[in-house]
Amino acid sequence: MSIAQSPASVHVRAPGKINVYLGVGGRHEDGYHALATVFQAVSLYEDVIATAADDFSLSIAGSSGAGDGGPSDVPVDDRNLAMRAAKLLAGATGFAGGVHLELRKSVPVAGGMGGGSADAAAALVACDALWGTGLSTQRLHELAARLGADVPFALHGGTAVGTGRGDHLNPALARGRFDWVLVTSEHGLSTPEVYARLDSHRAESGALADDPPLSLDVPIPVLQALRSGDPHSLAASMFNDLEVSALLQCPALDDIISEGLRAGALSGIVSGSGPTIAFLCENPESAQYVQTQLQDAGRSALHVHGPVPGARIMS
Template sequence: MSTARSADAVHVRAPGKINVYLGVGPRHDDGYHSLATVFQAVSLYEDVYAHPSDGFSLEIHGDVDVGDVPTDDRNLAMRAAKLLAQTAGVTTGVHLEIRKGVPVAGGMGGGSADAAAALVACDALWGTELGVHGLHELATRLGADVPFALHGGTALGAGRGDELTPALARGRFDWVLVTSADGLSTPEIYGRLDALRAHGEALADAPPLSLDVPVAVLQALRAGDATALAPVMFNDLERAAIDGRPDLELALADGVRFGALSGIVSGSGPTIAFLCAGPDVARTVQQELQATGRTALHVHGPVAGARLMG
């Protein structure tokens, strides 16, 4: 992440993410759950343009359906811009233009990427010079995934997912994403997880006994070994996502049948991430999944977080 001063419109690009591992603890009184997760930023992006303006406004378009994305203060990017202005004492406004490439409500943190990009773009536009630590502090106030979208790469997340520790990940990991036109509500998926647990229903064959990320996950990432990573990927929310969307289970089976090493629901879903042995295999898996009528994208990670373009 970096910032630079500019009097003209500022363009910032921020990546979507997948959760290579996601362990979810019990629900706390504040409504949040403790998490132990491993994020990886992948090459599917949100582009945010910050234009000088007297007031605050927002427009959204892109390669994905944006019909349900709010353009008022419910939008994280708008809230990010206003939070930065309030914190830094900025008296002007900004017109934000967002070009979305990350599926909406797809469990890939597209809204969080918008917020991270808005922070970097407005910091550059206004010359507030908050720096990495200042922007990170604001990001933690906006949402659990926003700090990771700022930094990118591969990282462990604790707490609500916003307590980040960079993780060493060598080489390149190739993924095929199966996206869905119908998103899932993150709060609803967490609520379904709580309900399933209340009824004693198992969410996996071998659920984690603690909120520690397994050593095997970290070793596989450190070695850049997709074959070693595939069997240890895990998501506590997967059963809750599949519970209301049985088509996800069929897609998971098909991706592996077509040659992926393993598949996992990303975050709260419904996006599915298939880990492949390399780019050639990934392209084959992508083509096979597309032949079934699904939307499949070949991406790779890790990639950098929110950064200035041009």
């Protein structure tokens, strides 16, 4: 389909994620770690608007130039996952044109919530619709997996168990709604550095990647808690192997966790590679109270809920 026959633009929205559970295995020769994780997509979104163009370009809406880990720190060249997603789709389908991508970011940058992966998933869906390439969901998933471990999940959303590098997904039954309060930080953490710090910590402490609780199977209590829809049960089983590394790099995160628990959250963990802290709350009213308490303490706190759908075209 030519650009002239295509829609002028396509708007796609994709969610950020929380790792309810994240077990990390040892580092493989290819540099990746085996993972066993449970993703939950939450109501904090990235919006990508794809507009027909002759070449490839990208812009960030609302860039403040603050250099504080916000949109101004997001690359607009081939380092950007959304740009790479568009070019990957063009190469895979033989599309000869281009696209302009406008990113409207709400997920914290370098915050451990998969914002860049959501951009990539949204770009795949938007360009597929814009160009009329008509790929199947399975083919889009295959392309998403080539871009990063979190991209396939952002494509599908909901709640899912991820294995391998996190890109082998199986839907997980999650009843009802889970309410979360997210505390964001001014400065992000580098995911590769957090993983490297975990490897160093394990080497120094003599920990083995297959020692409990570092199993690469998602524990049954986590899945049972999701099926039951009981936030108390889920709070008791949440876990993140990367938390120790994130806390070593940013000890102040431990203070935030303590503040959230004192405010009434059921549990709090580092989200993914951090530094965003995710607090699970009993219900929407409790989450609103915890959010207010943390904001009064000077924290940047957001109330979100999950699970929500993955990347989808907005009417």
